[in-house]
Amino acid sequence: xxxxxxxxxxxxxxxxxxxxxxxxxxxxxxxxxxxxxxxxxxxxxxxxxxxxxxxxxxxxxxxxxxxxxxxxxxxxxxxxxxxxxxxxxxxxxxxxxxxxxxxxxxxxxxxxxxxxxxxxxxxxxxxxxxxxxxxxxxxxxxxxxxxxxxxxxxxxxxxxxxxxxxxxxxxxxxxxxxxxxxxxxxxxxxxxxxxxxxxxxxxxxxxxxxxxxxxxxxxxxxxxxxxxxxxxxxxxxxxxxxxxxxxxxxxxxxxxxxxxxxxxxxxxxxxxxxxxxxxxxxxxxxxxxxxxxxxxxxxxxxxxxxxxxxxxxxxxxxxxxxxxxxxxxxxxxxxxxxxxxxxxxxxxxxxxxxxxxxxxxxxxxxxxxxxxxxxxxxxxxxxxxxxxxxxxxxxxxxxxxxxxxxxxxxxxxxxxxxxxxxxxxxxxxx
Numbered sequence: 001x002x003x004x005x006x007x008x009x010x011x012x013x014x015x016x017x018x019x020x021x022x023x024x025x026x027x028x029x030x031x032x033x034x035x036x037x038x039x040x041x042x043x044x045x046x047x048x049x050x051x052x053x054x055x056x057x058x059x060x061x062x063x064x065x066x067x068x069x070x071x072x073x074x075x076x077x078x079x080x081x082x083x084x085x086x087x088x089x090x091x092x093x094x095x096x097x098x099x100x101x102x103x104x105x106x107x108x109x110x111x112x113x114x115x116x117x118x119x120x121x122x123x124x125x126x127x128x129x130x131x132x133x134x135x136x137x138x139x140x141x142x143x144x145x146x147x148x149x150x151x152x153x154x155x156x157x158x159x160x161x162x163x164x165x166x167x168x169x170x171x172x173x174x175x176x177x178x179x180x181x182x183x184x185x186x187x188x189x190x191x192x193x194x195x196x197x198x199x200x201x202x203x204x205x206x207x208x209x210x211x212x213x214x215x216x217x218x219x220x221x222x223x224x225x226x227x228x229x230x231x232x233x234x235x236x237x238x239x240x241x242x243x244x245x246x247x248x249x250x251x252x253x254x255x256x257x258x259x260x261x262x263x264x265x266x267x268x269x270x271x272x273x274x275x276x277x278x279x280x281x282x283x284x285x286x287x288x289x290x291x292x293x294x295x296x297x298x299x300x301x302x303x304x305x306x307x308x309x310x311x312x313x314x315x316x317x318x319x320x321x322x323x324x325x326x327x328x329x330x331x332x333x334x335x336x337x338x339x340x341x342x343x344x345x346x347x348x349x350x351x352x353x354x355x356x357x358x359x360x361x362x363x364x365x366x367x368x369x370x371x372x373x374x375x376x377x378x379x380x381x382x383x384x385x386x387x388x389x390x391x392x393x394x395x396x397x398x399x400x401x402x403x404x405x406x407x408x409x410x411x412x413x414x415x416x417x418x419x420x421x422x423x424x425x426x427x428x429x430x
Contacts, residue, residue, distance in 0.1 A: 001026070004232060008032040009220040015175075030228040031221030033248070034135075034150075035157055039222070041139040041251040042158070048136040051254045052125065054094055055382040057419045059142035061088060061095045061198070063165065064134075066149030067102040070168030078115070080145060080165030080188055085122045086295040087194045087302055090269070091288075091383040091416035096125035096141075098134040098151055105129070121263060122292035133254040143198045145188065148172050153181055156211065157218045161202035163188050177217040184210050193302055223248075265311040266327050266387065268293035268319035272306045273395035275412075284399075285413040286392040293319060307352075309391055312344055323351055325394050327387050330357040336364040336372065353397075355390030362389045362425065371404050372430040373397075379424035383416045389425050396427065404429050 005027045007013055017024050041048070054060055063081050065072035072080055084095045097116065104112055113126070120126050127133035138144075138155055144162040146152030148171060155162050164187045172178040188197060205211055221228060226246040234241045269290045277284040293308060310319035312326045320326060326348060328334055334342075336356045344354060345368060353373075355363040362375040363386040375389040392414045397404065408429040415422050 003236060004028050006030050006229070006232075008035075008225075009177075009217060011177075011217060011220070015173075028228070028232055029220060030232060031223075031225035032219040033225040033229065035154055035218055036223055036225045036248045037251055038135055038138055038154055038158060040248045041135065044251070044253075045139050047253055048140040048251075052094070052096070052133075052137065052140055054140065057092070057382075057421055059093050060137065060140050061093055061143045061145065062098055062134075062137050062141040062155070062160075063095060063145045064098040064147065064149055064151040064155070065103065065166075066100045066147055066151075067106060068168065068171070070148065070166055070171060071100070071103070072145070072147045072165045073099060073103060073115075075166045078119075081116075081119060081124070082295055082297075083188075083194050084145065085119055085124055085292055086297070087291070087300070089289040089417045090123055090292060091290055091388070092419050094125060095123065096127070096137050098127070098137060099129065100149060100151075101129040118294055122267065122295045127254070131254065132251055135251045136254050139251065143202070145198075146185075148178055148182065150178075152185075153178060153218060156181060156185070157215045159206065159215070161198065161205050163197055163201050177214060180210075180214055180217075184208070184214060193300075195302075265314045266329060268308060268310040268314060268316075268323070269387070270296060270303050270306040271309055271325075271391045272303065273391050275395045275399035284396065284410065285415065286395050287415045287417065288388055288391055288395070289417045290388070290391070307391070307394060309387060312348065312354075320348055321350075323348065324353075325390050326351050326354045327390060328354060328356045329386070330359040336366060340366050340370075352394055353390065355386060355393070357386040362386055363393075364430075365390060365393045367397075367404070373404065374428045374430060376426050376428075377423060378411070378426050379422075381416075381419070381421040381423045383419060383421075384414070384423045388414065388416070388423075392425055393427065406430060 007027055007029050008031055010029055013027055013029055016027055061084055063084055068074055141160050144155040144160045145165045146162055147166040148168045162185055164185050167182045226248050230246040270293050271290050273286055273288045275286045307324035308322055309325040309327055310323035312320045314320050339356050354366045357363050362377050365373040373393055375393050377384050406429055410427045412425045413422050414425050
């Protein structure tokens with residue numbers, strides 16, 4: 001027999017009385033220490049976002065998975081997690097997987113890392129199970145994709161817009177808060193792109209009265225758990241409580257753990273780039289969205305008219321062979337003259353341009369007819385890179401605003417999707 005049965009809400013006490021009345025004398029409603037800690041962490045949202053290396057304006061999507069066949073990871077191929085990486089523009093979103101420790105220890109860390117390696121190589125954040133990074137991530141999150149694990153209920157309690165990537169309807173207690181959560185939250189649809197589903201949840205959930213009631217069902221003693229639990233423990237010990245107030249411990253700021261190995265080549269990306277406006281003197285805006293190529297399954301609506309940007313030295317030949325834009329980073333130590341005189345253009349004749357990075361500035365774009373276009377960032381937001389400048393050049397040339405004659409200049413506004421901060425790139429034809 002337990003010395004005490006700790007409950008988080010008075011509603012649980014009533015259900016215990018219905019199901020096992022002889023256990024009620026051992027029951028203690030002590031609130032929820034985890035939710036108290038998460039609530040106390042919300043003022044430190046900015047610190048947690050910096051530690052997770054989110055750039056200003058980026059949005060964080062937390063994908064939580066409990067264990068078992070009905071969990072997000074238990075679904076065939078972890079499809080929802082892959083879709084989050086595949087469909088959400090990489091410059092505007094980061095995706096973090098909060099995997100339950102039971103899954104880590106049931107399968108082993110090597111197996112989890114092996115299964116998710118294609119996704120971590122595409123940018124997935126995968127914190128270790130022994131850390132409290134998942135708590136910091138919930139405080140930092142903009143969206144949550146969950147299942148019937150407790151983390152989903154915590155996210156709803158914190159007011160995070162949430163959709164269900166999986167749900168074990170048969171495993172939750174009828175009438176419980178988790179059962180109501182499964183009834184109220186929308187399920188991820190395969191027929192609709194993921195981003196509109198997240199944005200719809202963000203629009204309607206804050207004012208949903210049923211969700212507001214559900215948020216109140218997580219704990220009936222908000223902020224009281226530390227005090228009530230300490231009193232319970234010291235009563236067992238038959239010792240006087242300390243004189244200082246019981247306090248909730250702050251969630252630690254995530255520290256860099258074992259980093260995902262960085263590949264020596266640039267990852268292949270599918271890029272949608274649309275140029276609007278005309279004229280060499282200005283007024284042209286290029287809007288770019290980049291998606292990891294390896295996470296895609298088929299040409300989808302979000303990849304309409306996308307071009308492929310890849311590293312010519314990527315050992316997976318399908319990417320450079322099919323690339324419209326080849327990217328040569330500065331760390332290769334190659335100058336534009338060396339690249340144009342190399343076998344690179346002959347090896348990949350279908351490529352539209354080869355972009356050679358100029359460290360800190362932008363790139364030089366080399367075209368098959370010998371034309372050179374220098375792209376320099378004159379206003380460089382945090383998301384800017386030579387790869388983005390190269391894709392902007394590709395889109396600008398394809399839109400055909402002016403002939404590419406030596407001396408031609410143009411200044412473009414470049415936007416990373418709906419990111420609020422724009423960049424400026426100056427093009428000069430050599």
